[in-house]
Amino acid sequence: EVQLVQSGAEVKKPGESLKISCKGSGYSFTNYWIAWVRQMPGKGLEWMGLIYPGDSNTRYSPSFQAQVTISVDRSISTAYLQWSSLKASDTAMYYCARPLLQGAGSYYNTWGQGTLVTVSS
């Protein structure tokens, strides 16, 4: 079974760093893009960017380019989303997602369960 399992909820203070994870299983991890999507409380979905684990090719939305870093560790089939200095406005649910087809950048048919990040002083 194809699965994406995300790390657990986090509570952080402004200015702290954070790295959340998304572990893929049941498929060839290096052959499918992994996307990250933000959902702020009570709001819609926002596409943040994606990474191709095979060569770490990464694309960011300009809205998130300077705010986060997307990375991958192929040896443990895990993608990451990290912040160097969190802000209260980073409070949100973050989802990772995998496309239906190899090489495709969208049609995300597999989603992680979401990681809730709360940033509060």
Place this chain on the structure above:
Amino acid sequence: EIVMTQSPLSLPVTPGEPASISCRSSQSLLHSDGYNYLDWYLQKPGQSPQLLIYLASDRASGVPDRFSGSGSGTDFTLTISRVEAEDVGVYYCLQATQSPYTFGQGTKLEIK
């Protein structure tokens, strides 16, 4: 960046009746390869989003055939032929023709 505009934002529907959601893009989504890279997702309450339609009109595996997608260029529609209670949630379109990919604002479907 391509802006995706959905309408309506709220959609009350009586069970058994049809429903349609519109998604319009600020630029054409018709790629040079002939495909419109337009997906539809449903996010049920408390759940992760799920893929309904991709390439504007291809139904994802396991999606009931009462869901259909149509459109090309800048105008797209998701149609539910007969709404059921389990269809409640927020529907989003996503364009993937041009990076950065962008979602519509979402349409909340509720049962009357």
